[in-house]
Amino acid sequence: MSVETEPKQVSVSFQGRHLLTWKDYQKAEIIHLLERAVEMKQQPLSEALAQKTLAMIFEKSSTRTRVSFEVGMTQLGGKAINLNSRDMQLGRGETIADTAQVLSRYVDGIMIRTDSHKKLEELAANGTVPIINGLCDIYHPCQALADMMTIYEQKGKLAGVKLVYAGDGNNVAHSLMIIGAILGLEVVIASPEGYEPLDFVTNDAGRLAAENGGSLTVTSDIKTAVDGADVLYTDVWTSMGQEEEETERKKALAPYQVNQELVGLAKADVSVLHCLPAHRGEEITAEVIDGSQSVVFDQAENRLHVQKAIMEALL
Numbered sequence: 001m002s003v004e005t006e007p008k009q010v011s012v013s014f015q016g017r018h019l020l021t022w023k024d025y026q027k028a029e030i031i032h033l034l035e036r037a038v039e040m041k042q043q044p045l046s047e048a049l050a051q052k053t054l055a056m057i058f059e060k061s062s063t064r065t066r067v068s069f070e071v072g073m074t075q076l077g078g079k080a081i082n083l084n085s086r087d088m089q090l091g092r093g094e095t096i097a098d099t100a101q102v103l104s105r106y107v108d109g110i111m112i113r114t115d116s117h118k119k120l121e122e123l124a125a126n127g128t129v130p131i132i133n134g135l136c137d138i139y140h141p142c143q144a145l146a147d148m149m150t151i152y153e154q155k156g157k158l159a160g161v162k163l164v165y166a167g168d169g170n171n172v173a174h175s176l177m178i179i180g181a182i183l184g185l186e187v188v189i190a191s192p193e194g195y196e197p198l199d200f201v202t203n204d205a206g207r208l209a210a211e212n213g214g215s216l217t218v219t220s221d222i223k224t225a226v227d228g229a230d231v232l233y234t235d236v237w238t239s240m241g242q243e244e245e246e247t248e249r250k251k252a253l254a255p256y257q258v259n260q261e262l263v264g265l266a267k268a269d270v271s272v273l274h275c276l277p278a279h280r281g282e283e284i285t286a287e288v289i290d291g292s293q294s295v296v297f298d299q300a301e302n303r304l305h306v307q308k309a310i311m312e313a314l315l
Contacts, residue, residue, distance in 0.1 A: 014313035018124045018131045021139045022179045036309035048312045049078035057112040059085045064303050065134045072308040100127035109315045130314040143275050144175035146302040154271045159184035164229040166190045166256045169197035172235045181209035188217045190225035192252045229266035233273040234258045234283045258284040271295050
């Protein structure tokens with residue numbers, strides 16, 4: 001199965017590279033990873049990473065990220081080690097630079113789920129093994145690749161697909177904007193004033209869209225945004241670390257709830273995505289997330305397949 005029909009060549013080696021954000025990757029490289037993920041979904045077991053070890057550092061709670069990376073390493077013949085930052089010397093003041101250099105002597109790659117993109121950059125600058133962003137405050141690249149795989153499975157293409165994200169312009173939205181722009185989607189981010197994506201991400205995604213035949217729109221008009229949508233996507237309104245803002249956020253984001261009325265404004269065959277965990281009755285209704293147009297559990301499964309493709313390529 002081919003994600004794109006046009007001829008392509010991946011001229012740059014993946015081996016040893018970091019994955020902090022998709023801005024560092026070319027369109028053909030991302031397509032290659034998607035195609036490997038599709039293949040791996042059909043043939044899940046291999047020894048591609050036999051005798052290799054991935055260190056997984058968690059500074060934030062995780063279900064999908066931890067399990068999918070650990071299972072993925074096992075299915076590729078390797079091993080994953082779960083490291084909680086509170087139990088490491090990081091929690092007692094050891095520097096990111098020292099941690100990166102030490103772990104690089106032990107393992108073949110490091111995946112980190114953290115609250116700071118700067119920590120990722122410092123790990124990458126000081127380590128000598130690939131660093132994979134399992135989530136940070138600005139980006140969530142592995143989730144975005146799984147989203148693209150899910151959209152391709154549902155629509156049979158990526159270029160020209162209208163993807164509408166409703167809600168907080170957070171790390172999930174940022175990575176959707178970047179990867180969607182590179183792959184030629186029509187990306188629309190509908191957020192209330194004060195909750196828009198960061199300006200520099202919007203500027204980067206706009207430039208990438210112009211270079212790759214896609215488009216990017218950021219608007220507060222949710223009903224207009226959803227018109228003609230092929231894919232409707234949402235995420236929680238209050239992320240980890242924002243609990244004190246919960247009441248204010250619920251009030252501001254309530255008009256952006258993905259409910260049956262909003263789904264009815266999109267195309268009849270619209271697919272509904274959510275990166276999970278979901279709060280039914282807040283950002284999305286139970287009727288929608290548990291309905292026939294929801295593909296959220298296919299989307300969650302695809303985290304496993306894309307992360308295997310990423311690890312195979314980088315490690």
